[in-house]
Amino acid sequence: xxxxxxxxxxxxxxxxxxxxxxxxxxxxxxxxxxxxxxxxxxxxxxxxxxxxxxxxxxxxxxxxxxxxxxxxxxxxxxxxxxxxxxxxxxxxxxxxxxxxxxxxxxxxxxxxxxxxxxxxxxxxxxxxxxxxxxxxxxxxxxxxxxxxxxxxxxxxxxxxxxxxxxxxxxxxxxxxxxxxxxxxxxxxxxxxxxxxxxxxxxxxxxxxxxxxxxxxxxxxxxxxxxxxxxxxxxxxxxxxxxxxxxxxxxxxxxxxxxxxxxxxxxxxxxxxxxxxxxxxxxxxxxxxxxxxxxxxxxxxxxxxxxxxxxxxxxxxxxxxxxxxxxxxxxxxxxxxxxxxxxxxxx
Amino acid sequence: xxxxxxxxxxxxxxxxxxxxxxxxxxxxxxxxxxxxxxxxxxxxxxxxxxxxxxxxxxxxxxxxxxxxxxxxxxxxxxxxxxxxxxxxxxxxxxxxxxxxxxxxxxxxxxxxxxxxxxxxxxxxxxxxxxxxxxxxxxxxxxxxxxxxxxxxxxxxxxxxxxxxxxxxxxxxxxxxxxxxxxxxxxxxxxxxxxxxxxxxxxxxxxxxxxxxxxxxxxxxxxxxxxxxxxxxxxxxxxxxxxxxxxxxxxxxxxxxxxxxxxxxxxxxxxxxxxxxxxxxxxxxxxxxxxxxxxxxxxxxxxxxxxxxxxxxxxxxxxxxxxxxxxxxxxxxxxxxxxxxxxxxxxxxxxxxxxxxxxxxxxxxxxxxxxxxxxxxxxxxxxxxxxxxxxxxxxxxxxxxxxxxxxxxxxxxxxxxxxxxxxxxxxxxxxxxxxxxxxxxxxxxxxxxxxxxxxxxxxxxxxxxxxxxxxxxxxxxxxxxxxxxxxxxxxxxxxxxxxxxxxxxxxxxx
Numbered sequence: 118x119x120x121x122x123x124x125x126x127x128x129x130x131x132x133x134x135x136x137x138x139x140x141x142x143x144x145x146x147x148x149x150x151x152x153x154x155x156x157x158x159x160x161x162x163x164x165x166x167x168x169x170x171x172x173x174x175x176x177x178x179x180x181x182x183x184x185x186x187x188x189x190x191x192x193x194x195x196x197x198x199x200x201x202x203x204x205x206x207x208x209x210x211x212x213x214x215x216x217x218x219x220x221x222x223x224x225x226x227x228x229x230x231x232x233x234x235x236x237x238x239x240x241x242x243x244x245x246x247x248x249x250x251x252x253x254x255x256x257x258x259x260x261x262x263x264x265x266x267x268x269x270x271x272x273x274x275x276x277x278x279x280x281x282x283x284x285x286x287x288x289x290x291x292x293x294x295x296x297x298x299x300x301x302x303x304x305x306x307x308x309x310x311x312x313x314x315x316x317x318x319x320x321x322x323x324x325x326x327x328x329x330x331x332x333x334x335x336x337x338x339x340x341x342x343x344x345x346x347x348x349x350x351x352x353x354x355x356x357x358x359x360x361x362x363x364x365x366x367x368x369x370x371x372x373x374x375x376x377x378x379x380x381x382x383x384x385x386x387x388x389x390x391x392x393x394x395x396x397x398x399x400x401x402x403x404x405x406x407x408x409x410x411x412x413x414x415x416x417x418x419x420x421x422x423x424x425x426x427x428x429x430x431x432x433x434x435x436x437x438x439x440x441x442x443x444x445x446x447x448x449x450x451x452x453x454x455x456x457x458x459x460x461x462x463x
Numbered sequence: 464x465x466x467x468x469x470x471x472x473x474x475x476x477x478x479x480x481x482x483x484x485x486x487x488x489x490x491x492x493x494x495x496x497x498x499x500x501x502x503x504x505x506x507x508x509x510x511x512x513x514x515x516x517x518x519x520x521x522x523x524x525x526x527x528x529x530x531x532x533x534x535x536x537x538x539x540x541x542x543x544x545x546x547x548x549x550x551x552x553x554x555x556x557x558x559x560x561x562x563x564x565x566x567x568x569x570x571x572x573x574x575x576x577x578x579x580x581x582x583x584x585x586x587x588x589x590x591x592x593x594x595x596x597x598x599x600x601x602x603x604x605x606x607x608x609x610x611x612x613x614x615x616x617x618x619x620x621x622x623x624x625x626x627x628x629x630x631x632x633x634x635x636x637x638x639x640x641x642x643x644x645x646x647x648x649x650x651x652x653x654x655x656x657x658x659x660x661x662x663x664x665x666x667x668x669x670x671x672x673x674x675x676x677x678x679x680x681x682x683x684x685x686x687x688x689x690x691x692x693x694x695x696x697x698x699x700x701x702x703x704x705x706x707x708x709x710x711x712x713x714x715x716x717x718x719x720x721x722x723x724x725x726x727x728x729x730x731x732x733x734x735x736x737x738x739x740x741x742x743x744x745x746x747x748x749x750x751x752x753x754x755x756x757x758x759x760x761x762x763x764x765x766x767x768x769x770x771x772x773x774x775x776x777x778x779x780x781x782x783x784x785x786x787x788x789x790x791x792x793x794x795x796x797x798x799x800x801x802x803x804x805x806x807x808x809x810x811x812x813x814x815x816x817x818x819x820x821x822x823x824x825x826x827x828x829x830x831x832x833x834x835x836x837x838x839x840x841x842x843x844x845x846x847x848x849x850x851x852x853x854x855x856x857x858x859x860x861x862x863x864x865x866x867x868x869x870x871x872x873x874x875x876x877x878x879x880x881x882x883x884x885x886x887x888x889x890x891x892x893x894x895x896x897x898x899x900x901x902x903x904x905x906x907x908x909x910x911x912x913x914x915x916x917x918x919x920x921x922x923x924x925x926x927x928x929x930x931x932x933x934x935x936x937x938x939x940x941x942x943x944x945x946x947x948x949x950x951x952x953x954x955x956x957x958x959x960x961x962x963x964x965x966x967x968x969x970x971x972x
Contacts, residue, residue, distance in 0.1 A: 331832040338825055341814040348773055348803070348811055349826040349879075350794040408816055 155457040158402035161450055162417040166424060173428050180431050188309045193423040195312035196387075198416060199371050200394045201401070202323040203364035205415040206333070207268075208398055210357055211340035211407025215272040216257060217368040217394065219279030221387035224249040225372035226283050229291030229382030232298045239297045243373045250369015251362050253279060258361030262354040276391070284384055291382040302378025312374050319367070324412040336360065340407025397422050400447055421446070473536035475500045475664035476521065476633050481530030483516055490516040491527070492688040498633070498664040498681075503655060505679035505696065506668045508708055509926065509959075513688040514668050518635050521666075522554040523547030534632060553626020554635040561618055563611030568593035570610050571625045596624045600654055616647030623654065634658060637668045641760060652678055670758060671964060672701055684708055705956055726750050727784070729887050729918035730770070730801075735779035737769045741942035742779075747887070752909060752919040754933035754950075756926070757962045761939040763922045764806055767889045770920075771803040772796040783887070797826070802885035804876050806892045806922070812876045819860045819867075820846040823878045830882075849878035854904060870901020877908065888912065891922045906932055926955045938962050 154160050173181040180186060200217055207214055228246030231237040237245065253275070260271040304311040326333045335356050338346040347353050368387075376382040401418030403410035422443060429439045476498040483491040491513045498504045508514050519525050521532060523544045532539040534550055542550065561570045569576065571593045576584045593606035602620045610618060619639060626634055636655075640648045655665055655678060667679055675682055676696060683693040684707040692707040730747040740762040747753050755763040768774035770781055772790030781788045783799045790796040796803075805811040814822055820839075823846040824831060831841045846860045853874040857867060864875055873894070880888065893909065894902045909932055913919050923929050929936060933950045938961040946961040 329837060330835045331828050331837045332835065334837055335828070337817070337821070338814060341817055342811075344811045345814055345825070348771075348793050348805060350792075350797045351825075351828075352792070352794065408814070 152457055155453045158400075158450065158454065159411070159414045159417055161453070162401065162414070162421055165446075165450075166417065166421055169421070169424050169428060173431070177431050181428070184308060186427065186431075188313075190423050190427045191313045192310050193427065194416075194419050195310075195316040196371050196375065196390070197394055197397055197419045197422070198316040199319050199367050199374075200390065201398050201415040201419050202319055202412055203360075203367040204394045204398045205401065205403055205410050205412055206323070206327060206336055206360050207364055208395075208403035208405070209327070209336040209340050209407060209410045210360055211343065212261065212357060212360065213268040213272065213395075213405075214257060214361065214364050215269065215391050216253070216276040216279055217364065218387035218390045219276045219283070220250050220253045220365055220368035221372035221375070221390060222382075222384060223253065223279050223283040223286075223372065224369035225376035225382040225386050226287050226291060226384070228373040229294045229298075229376045230287060233291055233294045239300055242298060243301055243377065246373025246376070247366055247369045250365040250367070250372065252365070254362045254365015254368070255358075257365065258358035261361065262358045287382070288384070290384045291376070292380075294376060294380050294382065296380075298377055299380050300377070302374055302376075303380075310378070312378060315370070315374060320412060320416050324416075327412050332356070337408055340409075342408075393422070396443065396447055400450060473533070474498060475502075475535060476666075477531070477533040477536075478517075478521070479531045479533075481517070481520060481527045481532060483520055483525060483527050489688050491520065493530075494685070494688070494690050496683055496690065496693075498666060500662045500664055501659045502681060503659055503665045503667055503679045505675040505682040506666055506685065507670060507672075507675060507682060507704065508685035509670070509924075512685040512708075514685055515637065516688075517685065518554060518637060518666065518668060521547070521633070522552055522635060548626075548629060551630050551632030552635070553623070553629065553631055553633070554637070555619060555622040555626070555639060556637055561610045561621060564609060566607050566609055567597070567604055567613070567621055567624075568606035570621055571596065571606070571628050573625065575628075592628070593624070596627050599627070600624060601650065614647070616643045616650070619643065619647075619651070620654075631658070631663050633664045633666070635666045635668070638670075639667070640669070640671065640674060672704065675704070676701075705959060708959070728782075729784060730920070731780075731782040731785075732766070732770065733780040733782070735766060735769060735776065735781065737765060737774055737777045739942045740765050740769070743939065743942075743944050744779075745937045745944060745947065747918045747920055749886070749918050750913055750916050751934045752913045752921060752932055753935045753937060754929045755920065755922045755937050755939055756929045756933075756958050757924075757939035757945075758964070759924060761962065762942040763939050764891055766939070767803060767891055767920065767922055770796065771801060771889060773803075797883065800886040801889065802826070802880035802883050802887070803889040804873075804880055804891060804893070806895070808872055808876050812879075813864050813872060815865045816863055818863055819850065819855070819857060819875055819878075822864050822875050823849060823860075823882055826879050827882045845882050846878070849881060853878055853908060868901070869896040870904070873897050873901065873905060877905070881912075885917070887918045887920070889920045889922075893921060893923065894925070894928060926958060929953075929958065930955065940964060 154164060200221075204214065204217070224246040227249040228242050231245040232239065232242035257268075257272055257275055260266045260275070261268045301315075302310065302312055306314055327336065335346070335351050338349065338351055339353050339356060343353055372382075372386065375386055397418035398410070398415045399405070399418070400421065401410065401414035401416070403415070425442060425446065426439055429442065434442075474497040476496075478494060478496040481491060481494050482489070494513070494517060496504075506514050506517070516525065520527050521539075523539070523542045523546055526541065534552065537550075539547065539550065562573070568589050572589055577588045577592075579585050590606045597604055597606065597620070600620055600623065602617065602624070604613065604617055604620070610621060613621065623634065639651060643651065655667070659665055667675070669675055679696045681693060682696050682699055682704065684691050684704060686708060694703065726748040728746050729749050731745075733744050735743045739760070743762070743766050745753065755766065757763050765774060769776050770790075772793045772795050776789065781790075783801070788796065788799050790799070793803075809815055814825060820842050824842040828837065831838050831845075843860065849855070850857065850860050855867070855871050855874045855878070857871060864872055867875065890909070893905050897905065906928075909919060909921070913934070921932065930950065930953060933953075935947065936950055936953050936958065937947045938945045938958055940962050941964050948957065
């Protein structure tokens with residue numbers, strides 16, 4: 118019984134199977150544009166970003182549109198942007214990682230210890246952080262793909278384990294890591310600190326990988342219908358495992374980068390970052406049921422959140438209101454999409 | 464056979480001229496049926512004859528498009544499932560509707576547990592009530608046991624007990640014995656008889672002839688949504704009922720072009736076993752369409768899944784062109800040249816929210832990959848090619864599959880697997896939920912593929928379809944190959960007789 122049969126779709130075809138074009142009236146065109154903006158998340162985000170920038174340029178011409186402020190906003194996108202690439206990949210596959218804050222902090226500590234206590238040169242110390250992230254990601258991936266524990270629960274548990282573990286290793290964090298190690302986080306290129314450039318390269322790389330390569334595009338099939346993907350010959354478990362490794366790598370790199378930027382590995386680094394990243398990624402068009410989303414969208418989500426925060430700081434709006442506004446923006450953009458889709462179906 | 468109960472007043476259940484249409488399918492067509500108090504009324508028919516839909520209409524799951532359903536002379540129009548249950552109708556489904564983690568008593572009184580003033584469940588009266596009902600059914604179960612600890616037969620008794628906790632007037636049993644042991648089956652029959660004596664009307668849906676003869680007073684036969692006959696069971700014969708279940712015109716001419724009998728063997732299966740398949744052996748030649756026929760649950764789908772690597776092989780041998788294949792995942796079988804269209808295209812076949820292009824490409828991504836990059840122009844080219852060749856009705860190939868009709872979705876699924884250029888194609892239920900026009904298209908395509916030399920293994924529960932497209936028919940029954948016949952000599956009756964479960968018939972006789 119095909120309850121999804123939609124004869125009305127076929128009626129809109131003419132004899133040779135071409136869609137019948139009604140002459141678009143002005144109102145119809147306006148309506149179609151509205152629907153497009155509401156359902157194509159990147160368009161909506163770009164619109165919001167443009168409106169926000171224009172508004173701030175008018176209301177705060179002395180502070181907001183200056184290069185120094187732009188550099189602040191862009192630097193603010195660095196950590197969330199890097200993490201959002203991995204999180205978007207997982208969400209497209211219908212997966213999830215709540216433990217990234219723990220991985221980030223733990224990896225920062227490991228990199229800091231390697232540099233300060235074991236005298237590693239900067240690059241090997243930085244790599245220690247990255248590799249540590251991959252290892253922790255491998256634990257998540259094993260729990261999810263091998264032991265079939267729901268990703269949400271598995272990473273909720275490992276978040277706790279990683280946070281506890283890093284304090285066992287180094288209860289006070291690692292301060293004054295050493296001047297050489299700061300090269301990754303404190304170098305300025307074109308007036309912007311290096312974490313932004315790390316993020317820019319990673320976002321471009323992932324946009325390419327997820328947009329064009331077969332291996333990464335498998336994520337859409339897995340998230341769209343895991344059973345059908347398996348029956349289509351896709352090795353679902355291995356692929357998902359590798360995505361957890363990638364998420365771990367990106368979280369580890371973020372941790373090492375943060376330690377380098379502060380010259381200190383902080384125990385509480387990345388506290389709450391997982392929710393911030395998931396907010397940005399969902400804002401960017403991901404769905405918790407998987408199968409949709411783009412890296413570009415994720416970046417726009419990150420950028421919008423950074424701009425909002427910056428705008429509200431400049432406007433002296435209380436930090437509590439900032440949280441409320443972020444929540445409302447998320448609800449409105451996802452709700453608008455759902456609302457228009459339901460209206461379109463009926 | 465039991466004594467008929469008293470027949471005063473209006474019939475317990477009266478169905479008059481009821482019809483129900485789903486998109487593309489007239490599931491129930493002008494059906495009238497009466498069941499009296501204390502009567503056990505068997506409802507039989509092939510898979511897809513409309514039995515389940517009719518019972519869902521009675522139980523308030525669906526509303527009829529037209530016609531009247533009355534219980535004790537009162538109209539049931541507009542009653543929901545809950546309303547029908549409150550009116551005294553209980554339906555025991557093939558698939559159970561119990562909550563495994565909750566206790567037997569909680570299930571029996573689901574949503575109606577006795578509570579005190581502030582909404583807390585009063586356990587003692589609930590357990591007592593449940594215990595009373597269970598004792599009545601001669602079932603020795605502690606009402607505090609979680610349902611998940613019970614055997615299928617005990618769970619079924621809990622379902623019936625749930626019905627008895629209301630003032631039960633009509634009990635509908637849908638294939639009740641399919642998961643029961645013989646002893647549990649005997650017990651169920653005793654309970655049915657006792658309920659009938661108390662005046663409960665019972666509708667017994669089954670395709671097990673022996674049970675129909677043993678338990679029922681009257682029998683109604685459904686076919687293609689219509690009643691083709693009803694009889695007092697005492698006056699009916701086995702042949703009688705089968706011919707009422709079958710007799711219809713073939714609207715698709717059987718294909719008389721035979722594969723050369725000496726064509727090379729593409730696939731051979733020897734003693735294949737994988738629960739619930741006990742033992743299956745057959746051969747498939749190039750250029751040939753072999754249909755696996757049988758009743759639901761005979762193990763046909765499972766045989767296909769094993770060959771395709773989607774279900775582990777427990778014992779036996781699969782030979783592809785004489786070489787042993789022991790697939791551990793679908794990709795192993797795909798590498799051996801096998802494609803498979805699963806039975807449930809939305810759950811396991813298609814990516815329903817993705818475009819036609821993405822779906823057609825899904826099983827063949829490496830072919831469109833160069834240096835790690837997917838070529839979307841190649842993907843579009845292949846999708847367009849198959850959209851034209853299979854006549855997929857769509858404005859363009861970038862349409863999301865969910866917007867297509869069932870028939871066109873099936874063609875997209877076919878395109879997805881043909882794009883791999885398989886040598887062996889397995890199709891599980893090629894035309895389920897497909898309109899008549901697309902059905903003819905799909906038959907034509909399957910025949911052309913066989914004519915071009917491909918080996919096709921088709922599972923179908925539609926007898927008409929089997930007779931229309933098969934060159935050879937392998938009939939399965941209860942996990943075994945029960946027999947094999949050439950399509951030129953096959954009849955629906957011959958297939959049904961092989962397909963009917965035998966073990967139960969003997970025990971019940």
